[in-house]
Structures are given as structure tokens and as C-alpha cells.
Amino acid sequence: MRFDKKQLLLYAVTDRSWLKDRTLSMEVEEALKGGVTFLQLREKELGENRFLEESLKIKALCRNYNVPFIINDNVKLALACGADGVHVGQSDMKASDVRDLIGQDMILGVSVQTVEQAVDAEDNGADYLGVGTVFVTATKADADFVSYETLKSICHAVSIPVVAIGGINEENIMELTGSGIAGVALVSAIFASKSIKAKSKRMLQLSERVVKS
Template sequence: MKCDSLAMRLYAVTDRAWLSHQTLKEQVEEALKGGATCIQLREKELDELSFLEEAEELCALCRAYHVPFIVNDNVKIALACGADGIHVGQHDMQAGDVRKTIGDNMILGVSAQTVEQALEAERNGADYLGVGAVFATSTKLDADAVSHETLGEICRAVSIPVVAIGGISKENIMQLSGTGVDGVALVSAIFASGDIENTCRELRALSEQMVKACG
């Protein structure tokens, strides 16, 4: 499976901080039912075995829904579980090294905050870019702010899909209209919701409207 712009429309990034009475699999399936177009598993605390078991479970679930499954940062886990792709940040493994490790058939996503970083990521084999934080976010406290002007410059500079991330919600998503992004990546706006499926349905509709306005 390769990455296209449609996979960026509603990109859900997991966060077990919002687990309560549900399992992560149950939350992710709700998101998929509501129209999530890509799932990224982000785990910072789990041991390797638990991480792999979770990744295999979610990978099979995403496959059933024909939606790309991406693992954040951990190339070893991504390869072991048969994920569709891997996403790395500027402070993780270098994109060019990741591409050499995973080969040509897996999706490679790279975080970028500047035009220079975006162009370098594209040269090194990135299939899409995650750009942010486009709004203030409590999910990733060390995230650098990216202005909407810079976001637009990045979108115009590269030929690969761009997904905006960071503090995006139903209330502010339409402010990204005209930037050129292919969609939005969300964490708490999805997984902190009391009704993930319907929240995703609303967010997917708003994202489609926003992207159409971009065009």
C-alpha cells in the first residue's frame, strides 16, 4: 500500500492517555467506522513485546478496513508487525536511513516545520509530511509552532501529500482552508471524545470541506 492524498484526510494518532472503559483497539475501530483514513500507533511507554502485540492487533484491524496503518518512530516494530508504514520526527532516525531500512514498498512519513526540512525529507524518500504544530497543543508539549503561512509554503514547495497536525479541532479546522494541506492529523480531538465514531464522522466532513476550499 502506498500513500495518497486521500489517506491524509482524517489521520488519527493514538494516545493511551485517553483510554478509560475501552481498549485501544475498540477506540481505533470506532475511529475507522467514523471515517478515519489513516491510523498511526504512537507508543512511548510500552515494553517491546506489548508494543508488538498491540501493533499486530491494530495492523490487522486497519487491513480489514483498507486503511493504512503507520507506526510512530519504531522501525523494528513497524517491520515486525507488517505495518504499511513508519513515521519519524526530526529528532528520530534520519529519513534517508529509514528508507534504506524499510525498502521501497512501505510508506515513510516525516515531520517537518520548515520548507528546508520538507524538501530534504522529500529528497530522502518521504511519501508524506506531517507539519505542525499548526495550533497550540497540549498533546505534544515540545512541538514547535508552525504558522499557517509557513504551512502553505511547505505545501507549495513539495509534490507529496501534507497533513497538518497540532491542536486541530472541529472549532478551528476551517482556518486551514487555503493552505494547500491534504488533511488533518488529530489526537485528543478524536480519542478524548466520548463518541469517537460520530466525532470522526463530523471531522471527516469538515476536513473534506476544508481541503476542497484549499483547492
């Protein structure tokens, strides 16, 4: 699946930490209704069977809203469920190896923190990059911090689109203006919200302003 970089404007990464009495599918659909343009299913605790079941449900929702559906880390499961793509980190499988497994039609995203990593990821088949963490975040407390200057340098060093991730919220998103990003990836800013649909709509508006500037 090829995609338009405009689809990276509001990239949602799931987290079941805030589900309470709701299902993940319910929360994801609220986000999609609010304007999420790209969705990554991230599951660290589910067994393979549950993960596959969940991925099929979320994939069906994304299809209904014409939003690319990405699996985090698990290449085997991404292939099994027919996801649009997979996203891997620096400690996961090499981008070139992932590309060999998924072929040319699936989307490949790679997390990077440096210009060197970014260029290497592009050279080895990445379609887009996730750069972070750009702000302090409780979601990934051990994540490396990436400065605004480095984020901007990465955007200028590669020809593929870049998404900023890590601690981005309504209060700080405008600080990313002028960096060259194609969009923002959000976790708690969307899924910890009392109104996921309304917050998604608001963050999409802000992301559009950042990207246009």
C-alpha cells in the first residue's frame, strides 16, 4: 500500500492503559471519527492469538475510514493479519530485513533518533520515520530525548516524511513549527482524553498548522 504523506498528519498509537470499561475498538473508532489519519496498533502484553484477534478488529475499522493500519514491531503478525504496514525500532529487526520479509507493497516505518540512523533507515527501505522522543513523556520513560535541532536536521537529511513522537500535547505541539515534519504521533494526548473524538479533532487542526508553517 502506497500512501500520501498527508496521511501522517495525525498518527495515533494505541495504548490500552486508559480503557477502563471501554474496548480498544471503541476508543479507536472515536479517534477515527475525530480525524486520525494513520493508526498504529501497539501491544506489549497480549499473547499472539489475542493480538491477532485485536488486529483484525482494528484493521476493519481503519478500512472503513480509509486510514492506513500499522502494526508495531511484530512483522509476523503484520503479515498474518494483512496490515498495511509495520513499524520497527532501532532495537528490533533491521529495516532491510523487514523490507525483504514484507515486500515492496507494505508500508515500513522506522524509529530513529539521529541523522545517521535516519539516512540508514531510508537507504534500507523505510517509507517514513518516527523521530523522538521530542518532549518528556510518561509513555516511554526510558526513551532518548531528541532536540528540535536534531529533528529539523533529520527532516532535511531525508526525502521520506518524518513524524515527531513523544510527549506531544495541545500545550507544546506548536513548538514543533518549522521543523519540517509531516505530522505528529500521539498516544496519551488522544487515548487518555475524556473525549477522544474531540481531542483528535483539535490535535488534527493543530498538526495542520504546524506542518503548513
